[in-house]
Amino acid sequence: MLSIDRSIVDAIVAHARRDHPDEACGVVAGPVGSDTPTRHIPMENAARSMTFYEFDSMEHLRVWREMDDRDEEPVVIYHSHTATEAYPSRTDISFAGEPGAHYLLVSTREPDTEEIRSFRIVDGVVTEEPVRILDAGVDPHAVQSYMFGQSPATVDYECSGR
Amino acid sequence: MAIEVRIPTILRSYTGGAKVVEGSGDTLNDLLTDLDSRHAGLRGRLVTEADALHRFVNVYVNDEDVRFLGALDAKLNDGDSVTILPAVAGGAFGFAAAAAMAQHVAAAPADGRTRVTAS
Known part of the structure; x- marks a missing residue:
């Protein structure tokens, strides 16, 4: 399960909307071993493409070193699909090189709703996991979740199981 | 050193x-061969069968991407720091396109100077 603050999700969605129809990408860093995403780092899509994304190699080095210096790791690696569902493509799977990260996908194909889903990708195997969105600003115990692009509604959600 | x-x-x-591990070599190619003698299999994860740097990794010498330093021919000196990072890339690109890209990588010149860029 990925637990993530609503303000970070909102910032990721805003980034994806801003770069639409190109794919947007980035990282959310967190303290090593915490599994808690705390610091949102929007990255440049060096491919500037509607169907492909790639971190700029120099920005990648700089951001990874900075995380190292701060005892952080990439807890979430996100990107958007702008015309298809928020599910990892073959390309996503073949590139996935951070076995400890939550791979968060946002689909911006619908103008009014976002589809936000999270996956583990280890050795080419994709496992979907629930996303728990924490509304820290309102009540730390209040939990809402997105499911398949609908408005937040339920307290917890099961993944689709595919 | x-x-x-x-x-x-x-x-x-x-x-x-x-x-962090240590190794030696005059070029990146030599270094990876040296590392592979103690860490068997490592080289194969970084270098394709066509002797080009793999598309799925970024390798840096100090602060430079080795793709701009001659890739596997990049010169190394004692005291240099080499960083390996898995490339972060992907996208809605379909399977056929990914397969075509893999072939393109396999067909890249042996010196690895050609960098595949998707558009």
């Missing part, structure tokens, strides 16, 4: 969990 090599999480199974 030796060359310090920073190993990403996904490749630490080859280094007994070590985050």
Whole structure:
């Protein structure tokens, strides 16, 4: 399960909307071993493409070193699909090189709703996991979740199981 | 002095969990051969059968991407620091396109100077 603050999700969605129809990408860093995403780092899509994304190699080095210096790791690696569902493509799977990260996908194909889903990708195997969105600003115990692009509604959600 | 090599999480199974290892060599190619003698299999994760740097990794010498330094022919000196990172890339690109890209990588010149860029 990925637990993530609503303000970070909102910032990721805003980034994806801003770069639409190109794919947007980035990282959310967190303290090593915490599994808690705390610091949102929007990255440049060096491919500037509607169907492909790639971190700029120099920005990648700089951001990874900075995380190292701060005892952080990439807890979430996100990107958007702008015309298809928020599910990892073959390309996503073949590139996935951070076995400890939550791979968060946002689909911006619908103008009014976002589809936000999270996956583990280890050795080419994709496992979907629930996303728990924490509304820290309102009540730390209040939990809402997105499911398949609908408005937040339920307290917890099961993944689709595919 | 030796060359310090920073190993990403996904490749630490080859280094007994070590985050940093040391090696030697006049070029990146020599260094990877040297590392492979102690960490068998590591080189194969970084270099394709066509002797080009793999599309799925970024390798840096100090602060430079080796793709701009001659790739596997990049010159190294004692005291250099080499960093390996898994490339972060992907996208809605379909399977056929990914397969075509893999072929393109396999067909790249042996000196590895050609960098595949998707558009």
